[in-house]
Amino acid sequence: MDRRSLLRVAGVAAMAAVLSGCAQPGGTAMGASTPSAGMGAATNVTVYAAGSLREAFTEIAREHEVRTGQKAALTFGASGLLRERIESGEPAMVFASADTEHPQRLARAGDWGAPQVFTRNALCALAAPGVPVTTANLLDTLLGADMRLGTSTPQSDPSGDYAWELFRRAEQVRPGAFARLEAKALQLTGGPTSPKAPPGRGTYAWVMAEGRADVFLTYCTNAVSAQREVPALQVVQVPPELQVAAAYGLTVRRGAPQAALDFAQTLMAEPAQRVLRRLGFAAP
Secondary structure, three states, X not given: OOHHHHHHHHHHHHHHHHHHOOEOOOOOEOXXXXXXXXXXXXXXXXXXXXXXXXXXXXXXHHHHHHHHOOEEEXXXXXXXXXXXXXXXXXXXXXXXXXXXXXXXXXXXXXXXXXXXXXXXXXXXXXXXXXXXXXXXXXXXHHHOOOOOEEEEOOOOOHHXXXXXXXXXXXHHHXXXXXXXXXXXEEEEEOOOOOOOOOOOOOHHHHHXXXXXXXXXXXXXXHHXXXXXXXXXXXXXXXXXXXXXXXXXXXXXXXXXXXXXXXXXXXXXXXXXXXXXXXXOOEOO
């Protein structure tokens, strides 16, 4: 078995170990015979997931249902806002966040298992047509006085937090850059009051098509998806000295039905990992 295969097996084994903390001896989920009120039937699973996972999870859930008969009810949004909804009592069974901090906060409260990284992403710059931006001049472009810089909303959406981390890295390259970037950043998505894209439109393609920003820092997967919708948009790689890696954390509610554990294990298995890689995500 080659090294990559060994790593995949190790990842599934790690998730199994995490999930064992959410189950009773014998492999039955705690409370599976008597699900909590509002948790749904044992053959269904309620999944809250980061918006950047919409395309991947929709495909994975469809294949999971065909294979197991277990239907996943998917809710997508900014990870921080989803965590707040869970804390307010909404009955999610599986939480897939675009970071590890939000699932860790749920785990620290005691109702959720320890999170496991199940995929990774990175930041890219999504630029309007005609903006003269390249990887080499990205920082100069972002700092330009007339350049409108779009980001998501920190704390509510990890994409915004990662953008701020990029600003901090820019400070190491160009002293004074952090304050300038923070002051000009337009928090256009991912917040409680952020405008929503019309039905059938991708958030980032819509924001850019509406002319709300000249350059938008977002996940590379989001940028590529937006370019598919609006081909004139540019996708620019972030230079290594500014790049921020995004680790996506997965956690399962303690006492959730076995179907929740099954879906979490599906996400770590190779067929689902192939879907994620095909859509631009990286191995965990």
